[in-house]
Amino acid sequence: MSNAQPVLEDRTFVAYQSLENYGFIGDLHTVALAGVDGSIDYMCFPHFDSPTVFGALLDDDLGGRFKIAPAVDGSRYKQMYLPDTNVLLTRFLGANGVVEITDFMPVEEMRHTHILIRRVHAVRGPVDLHLECAPRFDYARVGHRAKAKGDEVWFIPNDNSIPTLRLLCAIPVDVVDGDAVVDFTLQSGESVDFVLETVESEERSPAEATDYAEKALQHSMQFWRGWNATMSYRGRWQDMISRSALALKLLTSQKYGSIAAAGTFGIPEEIGGERNWDYRFTWVRDASFTAASLIRLGFTEEASGFIRWIEQRFDESDTPGKLQIMYGIDGRHDLAEATLDHLSGYRDSAPVRIGNGAYEQTQLDIYGELLYAVNLYDELVEPISYALWKDLSAATDWVCDHWRDTDEGIWEVRGGQREFLYSRLTDWVALDRAIRIAQRRSFPAPLARWIQVRDDIHNEIYTGFWSEQKQAFVQSKGSDTLDASALMMPLVDFIAPRDPRWLSTLDAVERELVDDALVYRYRPDTAASDGLEGAEGTFGICSFWFVECLARSGQIDKARLFFEKLHGYANHLGLYAEELDPSGRFLGNYPQAFTHLALVNSALYLNEALERRQR
Missing domain, CATH: 2.70.98.50 (putative glycoside hydrolase family protein from bacillus halodurans)
Known part of the structure; x- marks a missing residue:
């Protein structure tokens, strides 16, 4: 558990507690x-x-x-x-x-x-x-x-x-x-x-x-202790992992089965800035990753609830297999964005937004994250139904038809669509996991087409997103910008974690995006425009992705050092927000599922790597 203490207040905003004091x-x-x-x-x-x-x-x-x-x-x-x-x-x-x-x-x-x-x-x-x-x-x-x-x-x-x-x-x-x-x-x-x-x-x-x-x-107390006792993980950093799991559980809806991306809305990514979003909804991406992390810890009820919720969203879709990127907790589709102009915002960070206009965006990655989670569920929890398979098969066909499209990407940029590496990568994941499920379960599927598209995406990533100048995979086609979302490449088994091209990319990420153990998602001055003014902090999920990449590349001692440094950035309760500012204060909505699920995943792999080394 973190030994962090509550933060003394900036007297300029004496009325406001620091976010990490909650x-x-x-x-x-x-x-x-x-x-x-x-x-x-x-x-x-x-x-x-x-x-x-x-x-x-x-x-x-x-x-x-x-x-x-x-x-x-x-x-x-x-x-x-x-x-x-x-x-x-x-x-x-x-x-x-x-x-x-x-x-x-x-x-x-x-x-x-x-x-x-x-x-x-x-x-x-x-x-x-x-x-x-x-x-x-x-x-x-x-x-x-x-x-x-x-x-x-x-x-x-x-x-x-x-x-x-x-x-x-x-x-x-x-x-x-x-x-x-x-x-x-x-x-x-x-x-x-x-x-x-x-x-x-x-x-x-x-x-x-x-x-x-x-x-x-x-x-x-009995409920929470009983739930926590069902966790299958027994290894290092037990308290931190347990606290992350308990935080993720709090973000799940018992009534609907949906999973919120964070507990709050309107908390700024920069004090005084305009990057203030509403994260109280269910993103297919975030919820899929959360469900997958909970499965790895032995918690299956939450994943089952989310699968049922997803089936309902497929049933409502006008286009077979097509989903919005996000929905309300109850599954509602309209999340129109508005501002609460009568509120001054946290430490005068306005506007305060409710709703989220990103619900209308195209983000091609969501099918990859969903199929990533469903594959784990089908393999480790219980076989999925034929009805769900038909929906997933239609979604995979949709990916086959649209993987070359531009989109707003994982970071939901508001400055125009591009061909993003992460979207291509997760489209590959969608095809790859759909093929795995079909073959494991002998489900009917157009496997020849899916395999061909999967291989086409693989080849394009190597030819269209590799920068000879940077010696790294880059954010979007034709750019020379690094993006921490590339760290997912070995984590989803797209590339070997010690492949020379990957090790070169990992070195480039460390040079340009890593500050101590903290990782920026990209540098706003060189990346795809997100359509907003101001700066942002380092991203928790990216920092833990980097730890896992280090461990997978064989740099186990360095990965452990970085991982344990990141523990020092948790608050006194072991909780994390979305981001950290240069002084280590929390930024963005809190607590953030992305950060806690990435902590869990990196801890599981790192603990396994340390155990293997000791044998």
């Missing part, structure tokens, strides 16, 4: 971010891609928060997960008292509705505390009124289509300007629970039972 909880329907200062500053309710009810992370003044903290500043704080769970513990340590806040969301049978539970416990007291529950509905666009009803406060939106929230309190709470606020004191050993839930009806809520919070806590 823990991450959820109920397999949505997630919330809880800061080391005791404030829940981000939560979409009731689903991953629902509007926020707490959004102070994106506008400290307008966004809304749910904060519980010592009434007097000056406490030191620590934050951790209860071992092998997604139950978060934040501890405040002061000269006169110590208090703990346990944050979690009930799961499965204890989740009668959408619920957030915050338990406050005085380890040593007395401790004076302040509570502020200030929801702001629909991204702070819809007002509300608050009404105290006994030991409850109801937050009733002005829009009847938005669910009412109810805060159950074990102590009297005041209503001030639509918010629930209270100052209270806990003596040593005393605890108090606060339960925030959606109101389904006027009937008595199960959460009103005096022992509900305790039962929900025990159930949640």
